[in-house]
Amino acid sequence: MPKQHCPVCQNSITPVARYPNYVCAECATLAESADGRLVEITNANIWGGIQLRYRDTGEPHEETQVFIRGIKCEAREARFGGVVIQALASDGRARPLPEH
């Protein structure tokens, strides 16, 4: 079974071939806007879709791009419901990040 690691904290996570760069649940709680405010990412409603809002004011955060420990990530609706957050490379395509 292939191993997969969270691109942010490097912890082992359940391998998911469809989402090779997904961020673990713990890191997902650290998602921030570009200006450093915490952003909560949830399903918009029971039919799916995603909704991002600032945790401090509850205002909507219109973009799906967030930063987790400085790594640019994108939130999207997971294929079978829920939310998946994936790390993005600088060219905007998801791919493994280089080791630091």
Ligand SMILES: [Zn+2]
């Ligand atoms: Zn993590």
